[in-house]
Amino acid sequence: xxAIEGYLPLLESTIKDLDVADEVLGGPMAYALAGGKRLRPxxxxxxxxxxxxxxxxxxxxxxxxxxxxxYSLIHDDLPAMDDDxxxxxxxxxxxxxxxxxxxxxxxxxxxxxxxxxxxxLAAVPPELQLAAVREVAVGAGFGFGMVGGQALDLSGAKDAxxxxxxxxxxxxxxxxxxxxxxAFLAARADLAQALRxxxxxxxxxxxxxxxxxxxxxxxxxxxxxxxxxxxxRRPNIAAIAGVAAAxxxxxxxxxxxxxxxxxSDLNRExxxxxxxxxxxxxx
Amino acid sequence: xxAIEGYLPLLESTIKDLDVADEVLGGPMAYALAGGKRLRPxxxxxxxxxxxxxxxxxxxxxxxxxxxxxYSLIHDDLPAMDDDxxxxxxxxxxxxxxxxxxxxxxxxxxxxxxxxxxxxLAAVPPELQLAAVREVAVGAGFGFGMVGGQALDLSGAKDAxxxxxxxxxxxxxxxxxxxxxxAFLAARADLAQALRxxxxxxxxxxxxxxxxxxxxxxxxxxxxxxxxxxxxRRPNIAAIAGVAAAxxxxxxxxxxxxxxxxxSDLNRExxxxxxxxxxxxxx
Numbered sequence: 038x039x040a041i042e043g044y045l046p047l048l049e050s051t052i053k054d055l056d057v058a059d060e061v062l063g064g065p066m067a068y069a070l071a072g073g074k075r076l077r078p079x080x081x082x083x084x085x086x087x088x089x090x091x092x093x094x095x096x097x098x099x100x101x102x103x104x105x106x107x108y109s110l111i112h113d114d115l116p117a118m119d120d121d122x123x124x125x126x127x128x129x130x131x132x133x134x135x136x137x138x139x140x141x142x143x144x145x146x147x148x149x150x151x152x153x154x155x156x157x158l159a160a161v162p163p164e165l166q167l168a169a170v171r172e173v174a175v176g177a178g179f180g181f182g183m184v185g186g187q188a189l190d191l192s193g194a195k196d197a198x199x200x201x202x203x204x205x206x207x208x209x210x211x212x213x214x215x216x217x218x219x220a221f222l223a224a225r226a227d228l229a230q231a232l233r234x235x236x237x238x239x240x241x242x243x244x245x246x247x248x249x250x251x252x253x254x255x256x257x258x259x260x261x262x263x264x265x266x267x268x269x270r271r272p273n274i275a276a277i278a279g280v281a282a283a284x285x286x287x288x289x290x291x292x293x294x295x296x297x298x299x300x301s302d303l304n305r306e307x308x309x310x311x312x313x314x315x316x317x318x319x320x
Numbered sequence: 321x322x323a324i325e326g327y328l329p330l331l332e333s334t335i336k337d338l339d340v341a342d343e344v345l346g347g348p349m350a351y352a353l354a355g356g357k358r359l360r361p362x363x364x365x366x367x368x369x370x371x372x373x374x375x376x377x378x379x380x381x382x383x384x385x386x387x388x389x390x391y392s393l394i395h396d397d398l399p400a401m402d403d404d405x406x407x408x409x410x411x412x413x414x415x416x417x418x419x420x421x422x423x424x425x426x427x428x429x430x431x432x433x434x435x436x437x438x439x440x441l442a443a444v445p446p447e448l449q450l451a452a453v454r455e456v457a458v459g460a461g462f463g464f465g466m467v468g469g470q471a472l473d474l475s476g477a478k479d480a481x482x483x484x485x486x487x488x489x490x491x492x493x494x495x496x497x498x499x500x501x502x503a504f505l506a507a508r509a510d511l512a513q514a515l516r517x518x519x520x521x522x523x524x525x526x527x528x529x530x531x532x533x534x535x536x537x538x539x540x541x542x543x544x545x546x547x548x549x550x551x552x553r554r555p556n557i558a559a560i561a562g563v564a565a566a567x568x569x570x571x572x573x574x575x576x577x578x579x580x581x582x583x584s585d586l587n588r589e590x591x592x593x594x595x596x597x598x599x600x601x602x603x
């Protein structure tokens with residue numbers, strides 16, 4: 038059993054080898070997929086591993102989840118949305134290329150994700166692969182999912198309750214989906230609910246920590262503009278509720294993530310370690 | 321066995337009942353899904369029907385294909401892309417709402433499509449549902465699929481060969497995918513290749529006919545601006561190659577659509593009738 042970084046070599050080589058044979062969009066796609074923490078696909082593999090699955094066979098399915106994440110960043114950064122110029126310390130896709138290319142590269146990555154998730158996997162019952170497709174689609178979709186969260190975000194929820202709904206939709210649901218997908222692809226559908234809950238709480242905690250770091254951090258640390266949310270649409274929970282309340286919420290959601298696993302028959306140690314690492318991180 | 325219009329009542333009621341419980345995007349989604357010929361989902365059901373499948377159980381899977389189509393129209397119409405103001409005789413989504421809403425509604429519809437396609441279907445083996453997911457994802461994706469076609473289109477292919485590549489990617493591949501999905505969901509994977517070829521040729525013929533009507537038609541007939549392609553990026557095959565050559569290509573691709581079915585064990589009559597109707601239409 039590995040710490041989440043242990044899955045990075047497989048993920049990086051799999052993502053590098055994704056080849057879409059698109060003369061116009063191949064370059065932008067690779068640009069969009071370079072960099073990032075790989076938290077979501079890492080969580081797919083970690084979850085599959087703790088469920089006893091053969092994670093080495095699941096690189097492309099995990100990469101699918103990273104494609105969904107990369108698409109969401111491209112579209113969120115667009116001028117009509119958050120209008121961001123920097124991402125991972127380099128120009129956002131619409132700044133490096135153009136807006137049409139950014140929209141299409143995002144669309145293509147989202148579509149590619151489902152092609153990858155639906156590739157035949159010898160060790161996984163096809164009905165559980167279908168469950169993984171549904172999980173990702175619902176986690177990324179309208180309503181309580183990622184698209185619904187971005188719409189709420191743009192419509193300007195400015196209090197702590199609104200912030201929480203947005204964080205749950207934009208970060209909690211996708212991380213919950215990643216963890217549940219790992220259970221499905223390990224043929225342990227019975228563990229999907231516990232891992233989904235774990236992932237959702239982890240995602241909310243992650244976003245609280247991000248906001249705390251944004252308020253406290255520096256440009257060099259974060260690879261994006263200092264205190265980027267100031268004066269922009271998106272509120273910061275540490276600014277809304279205060280740093281002390283945000284730190285309390287961080288502890289609470291971290292504890293909920295661990296508690297979600299309490300009655301599950303799996304190796305909890307690496308999942309608990311991931312929570313501790315995310316809470317302790319300094320960038 | 322019905323003409324393609326025979327599937328409209330099921331499609332319209334299914335699409336009307338799609339409920340995404342999204343307070344911000346529910347309205348725009350319904351706006352985007354209202355209207356249109358329903359050619360793609362109709363082809364899913366017709367294809368399933370000629371393959372002997374129970375098409376009455378496949379309304380939501382067919383609606384998925386319409387969601388993909390609706391998303392593609394929304395994103396293609398955006399200011400950064402084709403910058404269109406009218407669609408189906410009413411304002412495009414970014415004109416009726418705003419650009420961020422249009423991007424997100426498109427993203428949500430694409431995501432919803434895969435959630436619908438992955439819903440359990442009692443009569444369909446799950447590995448064939450996974451094949452349907454792949455078919456739609458590849459048909460809508462990078463490279464030879466719909467996203468790749470839009471990228472090529474924007475990069476400005478101005479000759480007949482370039483036009484054909486774009487038409488094959490933007491219309492041929494999605495219609496081929498719709499027809500193949502019908503075969504998979506009728507549990508007749510053996511017929512998917514013939515129906516895919518049929519759909520691709522039908523789609524190219526459809527696009528040629530559209531261009532001929534655009535050159536010859538009027539605003540009242542088409543519900544969009546007269547000769548909308550004039551002065552815009554997208555070339556019109558009747559303008560590039562001449563009306564006579566475009567009409568010859570229309571006959572050729574129509575004949576190829578019919579020929580693709582020649583050796584298949586299915587009821588070809590309604591599929592052939594659809595080709596004849598598309599070629600003969602006046603709007």
